[in-house]
Amino acid sequence: MINISYNRRKNTTRVDLKNLKAVKNHLPLKIQFKNIITDEIQYETQLTDNCWAEWCGAELITDVLIFSSNGKLLHEHKWDVTIDGDEIEKALWFYLKSRQLERLESNGLVIGSHDGRNGHWIYSIKNQLSKATLIDGSEKQFIDLCKNYSKYHNTKQLNTIVTTDGSDVEWYVGGEGYTDTIVPSLINAWLDSSQISKSYKQSISINELMSIENYDWLHLDVEGIDGDLILALENKPNIIIYESMNLDHIMEEKLKIWFSVNSYTTIEDNGNTIAIKND
Numbered sequence: 257m258i259n260i261s262y263n264r265r266k267n268t269t270r271v272d273l274k275n276l277k278a279v280k281n282h283l284p285l286k287i288q289f290k291n292i293i294t295d296e297i298q299y300e301t302q303l304t305d306n307c308w309a310e311w312c313g314a315e316l317i318t319d320v321l322i323f324s325s326n327g328k329l330l331h332e333h334k335w336d337v338t339i340d341g342d343e344i345e346k347a348l349w350f351y352l353k354s355r356q357l358e359r360l361e362s363n364g365l366v367i368g369s370h371d372g373r374n375g376h377w378i379y380s381i382k383n384q385l386s387k388a389t390l391i392d393g394s395e396k397q398f399i400d401l402c403k404n405y406s407k408y409h410n411t412k413q414l415n416t417i418v419t420t421d422g423s424d425v426e427w428y429v430g431g432e433g434y435t436d437t438i439v440p441s442l443i444n445a446w447l448d449s450s451q452i453s454k455s456y457k458q459s460i461s462i463n464e465l466m467s468i469e470n471y472d473w474l475h476l477d478v479e480g481i482d483g484d485l486i487l488a489l490e491n492k493p494n495i496i497i498y499e500s501m502n503l504d505h506i507m508e509e510k511l512k513i514w515f516s517v518n519s520y521t522t523i524e525d526n527g528n529t530i531a532i533k534n535d
Contacts, residue, residue: 258285260320260333264342265526269318270310273303280305282324289318292335292382293373294404316374337379343525344497345376347532348473351495352385355472362386363469365493367418367462367485368393368477370433371400376497376528377475384410389469393417393457397433418478420488422461428454437479442502466491473497483507492518494533501527 259272271287279285284302289311291298298318299311311318317340320333337349355362362385366377369390381388390405391414392398398415405411417438419425428443429436430452435443438459443452462485466474473495476482482498487510500508515522520531 258322258331262335262340264340264345266312267316268310268312269320270308271303271320271322272308274306276305279324279330282326282330284325285330286323286325286327288321288323290321291373292317292319293378296373313374317378335379341379342376343523344528344530345379347523347530348376348495348497349380349385351473351532352380356385362473363471364388364473364475365391365465365469365471366475367391367465368479369401369413369475370394370477371397372404375475375477376530381408381411386410386473388412389414389471391416391418391465393427394429394433394436397436417457417459418462418465418485419459419481420462420484422459422464425457425459426454427457428452435479437481439480442480462488463490466493483511486511487514492533496520496531498529498531499527500524500529 257275261270269289276283284304286300286302287309288300289298298313298316301309303309317335319335321329322331324330337345352362364377364386366388369375369392372390380386387410389412390401392401393416402413405413417425417427425438427438428440430443430447435446437443472493474493476485476498478485480502483503486496486498515531519534521534522529522531
């Protein structure tokens with residue numbers, strides 16, 4: 257029949273059709289892949305029996321809509337973090353859900369949120385499990401972020417660059433903005449120099465940000481300086497999620513010691529890590 261599967265390691269959503277005699281009068285079926293935050297139809301196609309379609313995006317979490325040949329909705333498959341999410345998405349969801357059951361409010365700080373269409377945090381925010389401050393340093397992505405989250409009253413947005421000390425920095429941008437960074441070697445590894453522009457920007461320190469509100473969870477995706485920001489933390493949130501794939505061995509060892517000293521348990525999944533405070 258109709259089988260829908262997600263592969264979070266490859267960031268794919270796949271629809272397989274097989275033995276569709278029960279709905280033969282409705283073929284071909286129109287398949288749509290819809291982003292859960294923006295409701296954007298990312299891709300659509302028509303399939304008949306014994307065919308398949310796959311959508312691949314940069315961690316874009318999708319619902320799947322299936323329409324009869326006459327345009328009527330046959331089935332809507334909703335992405336569910338407890339079934340389809342990776343270990344980090346599930347851990348954050350259940351952490352926030354358990355606090356909600358205890359009538360405790362949660363407040364997250366998301367640094368490097370891009371335009372808000374992807375990230376381990378988006379499902380929890382969509383389902384109102386926590387408040388969150390969403391931060392991105394890139395102007396174009398920030399405009400889209402504000403547009404995408406205008407209806408989510410549990411969020412607020414801030415356009416700034418975050419560093420360990422709040423100093424002025426050189427800011428490198430290029431491509432679709434996924435590698436915008438203060439680390440030139442990182443963006444150079446992904447883009448040709450002709451695609452990269454540089455400007456000088458003010459930043460805010462991670463500790464100044466953390467002192468503004470009481471944040472119990474922190475999500476980092478800051479292209480190469482995740483480890484530096486963690487090591488600089490004065491206030492230790494209950495949950496820290498960060499992109500670990502771009503960190504070198506020296507930084508990995510520093511973080512291992514830091515998490516041990518500060519009583520965290522870590523789980524790595526698909527190039528990202530979640531650290532959960534033990535007490």
